[in-house]
Amino acid sequence: MSTSPLLLAMLGDARLPSGGHTQSAGLEPALRAGLTPAGVPAYLRSRLRTVTRVEAGTAVVARAVAAGGGDLAEVEAAWAARTPSPALRANGRRLGRGYLRVLQTLWPGPVDARARTWSRPVVLGLLAHRAALAPADVARLVGYDDVQTATAALLKLEPQDPLLTAAWVNGLLPDIDEMAAQVARLRTPEQIPAHGAPLIERWAETHDTATERLFSA
Amino acid sequence: MPENTTATAPVRAMRLGVAGPVGTGKSSLIATLCRALAGELRLGVITNDIYTDEDARFLRSAGVLDPERIRPVETGACPHTAIRDDVTANLLAAEDMEADFGPLDLVVIESGGDNLTATFSPALVDAQLFVLDVAGGGDVVRKGGPGIARADLLVINKTDLGPYVGVDVARMAREGREAREGSPVVALSRHDEASVRTLTDWVRDALTRYRTGNHAPVDPGPMAPHFHADQDAGDAGDAHPHTHAHGPTHPDGTTDADGTADAHHGHAPANAGHGA
Ligand SMILES: Nc1nc2c(ncn2[C@@H]2O[C@H](COP(=O)(O)OP(=O)(O)OP(=O)(O)O)[C@@H](O)[C@H]2O)c(=O)[nH]1
Ligand SMILES: [Mg+2]
Numbered sequence: 001m002s003t004s005p006l007l008l009a010m011l012g013d014a015r016l017p018s019g020g021h022t023q024s025a026g027l028e029p030a031l032r033a034g035l036t037p038a039g040v041p042a043y044l045r046s047r048l049r050t051v052t053r054v055e056a057g058t059a060v061v062a063r064a065v066a067a068g069g070g071d072l073a074e075v076e077a078a079w080a081a082r083t084p085s086p087a088l089r090a091n092g093r094r095l096g097r098g099y100l101r102v103l104q105t106l107w108p109g110p111v112d113a114r115a116r117t118w119s120r121p122v123v124l125g126l127l128a129h130r131a132a133l134a135p136a137d138v139a140r141l142v143g144y145d146d147v148q149t150a151t152a153a154l155l156k157l158e159p160q161d162p163l164l165t166a167a168w169v170n171g172l173l174p175d176i177d178e179m180a181a182q183v184a185r186l187r188t189p190e191q192i193p194a195h196g197a198p199l200i201e202r203w204a205e206t207h208d209t210a211t212e213r214l215f216s217a
Numbered sequence: 218m219p220e221n222t223t224a225t226a227p228v229r230a231m232r233l234g235v236a237g238p239v240g241t242g243k244s245s246l247i248a249t250l251c252r253a254l255a256g257e258l259r260l261g262v263i264t265n266d267i268y269t270d271e272d273a274r275f276l277r278s279a280g281v282l283d284p285e286r287i288r289p290v291e292t293g294a295c296p297h298t299a300i301r302d303d304v305t306a307n308l309l310a311a312e313d314m315e316a317d318f319g320p321l322d323l324v325v326i327e328s329g330g331d332n333l334t335a336t337f338s339p340a341l342v343d344a345q346l347f348v349l350d351v352a353g354g355g356d357v358v359r360k361g362g363p364g365i366a367r368a369d370l371l372v373i374n375k376t377d378l379g380p381y382v383g384v385d386v387a388r389m390a391r392e393g394r395e396a397r398e399g400s401p402v403v404a405l406s407r408h409d410e411a412s413v414r415t416l417t418d419w420v421r422d423a424l425t426r427y428r429t430g431n432h433a434p435v436d437p438g439p440m441a442p443h444f445h446a447d448q449d450a451g452d453a454g455d456a457h458p459h460t461h462a463h464g465p466t467h468p469d470g471t472t473d474a475d476g477t478a479d480a481h482h483g484h485a486p487a488n489a490g491h492g493a
Contacts, residue, residue, distance in 0.1 A: 019305030021293040098305040156294040212269045216291045216306070 024153030062125020237348030239330030296329030339434030
């Protein structure tokens, strides 16, 4: 199954109105906890091996379950079990509602009444099924979005030469492809990887109660 | 321009946007509205602070509304994006507010103070105010922009300060009306009871129009009448604003009753990313 490269470009474009501009991929609290801008590429590689891989795996499995007419609530439960931070779960579900608006407007059709409470990777999986996005491509989308979200947020938090961060993203593309290849064949909720990133999860909790912040998470 | 006018009464609260540059008095105006209307209308407020929840805290501490009904939304340093190019976060906050406290009559959304081109998408609000203040200078109305020219109501705030900053308030209001081709302008001061009544009457009227389906959200659009620097050189009061047609005003979709919207605009320039 092949996806139109333009569909992937559109879904990966920051201008897609899904609420992405409120996000920093955990970067805002990470910088506050002492991460330096130079450490951002390594931070993103760590995410691609842990939390982002869980997200991408969830999206791939949700796509497969939606294609097979299964119950996405089971995928949602598997994602929640692998996302220990309540702040990250709440944020993921807010983002899910944003993508649900995109889904219902661009690929309308009946959706489960519980879909409003599902997280972004589960809704993205459903969207991938409806829009005929290949499994590896929805995983690539999750990885690419994570990397672009953090680097775009860095330009607001610790301004850099925007071409420098664009070069970082370019340098991370093979890592995104590699992560996508690792999760592309997953089919069932129990196959979703369960990598934790305790610091990222703790920072997300601290951030949730901060009164000075540019980004939701 | 095709505008969708709902034939039947809408089921959700009217959403009123309040935009305008930093410090012109948006939060204070919302506090004034809450104070005047809380007895007769069920209200909710959403703030878009740029860096803190300062506005939400100010409004909560003003004691004009149940603190729970005042909620801040983060905008990722893009107050402009959050009210126009990608309204998702604000729309979800408005939906949640109604789900938690509904039914409500009016949800007021304060934009993070931004520039003269920052206006609300009709996918987010049903009507919008654009707030300037006399302390920003009498010439600001002549600079034009979509908010000044086409917001549902232009507010020229802090008129009590006119004598201290050397601004002729009557002239500023008149030039505002001229820039708007007759659309309403309120010269406001929270110290001037009559002006506050004019404002609250306008809000009541807007709500009535919204409820009877006689109000269609208007996109102030991307066109901004402006001056060229050389034309500004002489007496600015005689300069003529003109408009560059950058394309048609977008007949954007309106929000339907369950809060979903055809929010697919092409506003953002190709290189703008998140805009703002
Ligand atoms: N003299 C006078 N001052 C006013 C009036 N309305 C507001 N102010 C003052 O103007 C200042 C800014 O008011 P805010 O309501 O915080 O303005 P804002 O537009 O919400 O500001 P941002 O959210 O930071 O963009 C405050 O010091 C207010 O007390 C008025 O009618 N008269
Ligand atoms: Mg304010």
